Amino acid sequence: PGTVALKARTGCRVFGLPAPAGAAQDQTFAPDEEPVHGDVIRTDAGTLKVIHTPGHASNHLCYVLLEQELLFSGDHIMQGSTVVINPPDGDMKAYLESLYDLLDEPVRYIAPAHGFLMGHPEAVIDYLITHRLAREHKVARVLKELKTGSLKALTADAYDDVPAAIHGVAARSALAHLLKLEGDGRAAREGETWHATSHT
Structure with a gap:
């Protein structure tokens, strides 16, 4: 603006x-x-x-x-x-x-x-990639453990290391991870509920 x-x-x-x-x-x-x-x-x-x-x-x-x-x-x-x-x-x-x-x-x-x-741009970028992939792994693990879950429930568990006050914002990135997992064939959704696929 x-x-x-x-x-x-x-x-x-x-x-x-x-x-x-x-x-x-x-x-x-x-x-x-x-x-x-x-x-x-x-x-x-x-x-x-x-x-x-x-x-x-x-x-x-x-x-x-x-x-x-x-x-x-x-x-x-x-x-x-x-x-x-x-x-x-x-x-x-x-x-x-x-x-x-x-x-x-x-x-x-x-x-x-x-x-x-x-x-040290390579180190900065490597850290960001590693951080995102680690979070993706955690989202996938939580999804597998819960069997099925809402975005809110998945965010609460996959982002348990960040303050609950920012879980609303974290849920947007959690959704982005879930959509990537869906695109990779590792997650699926029915309505508002997500579940792991056999590839996870």
Whole structure:
């Protein structure tokens, strides 16, 4: 939402992808340019490479300032906390694949939209991948133990290491994990109830 005021004050051109219809995003965002993955943008500060990183949001982009090997990670990677993956626009499988893709980029530092500049980008990204896969394993284990369960019940058990006050937010990421497990053939649902399949 701040891009309108920023453009009005500076005359800058806005690069990005508009929100998909119905997504819980700013539907008024109207970029001047809609770059695609791999595009290069020349700026006074250097050359920006566009990296499409769906997961947190289907239209999320990161930018690498090539000369500085600096990744502007937006909401894809945050310092000090993990990103909420909120279906249906948020997608856990796409998020993990986007993290793997970033490991192929020439990056020395990560500049997130939230938090401080981060060094050791490979370690940061490896941690996020490991954390998400560990949580997926826990969701799958809880699902198998419960036989069947609602999203609320699954969240309470699979996120028992986080404060109950944020279980409402955690439930969005729990759903993203369940949808990924469903896509992998490891979980299924009937109405509001989830159950493990024989592949889990």
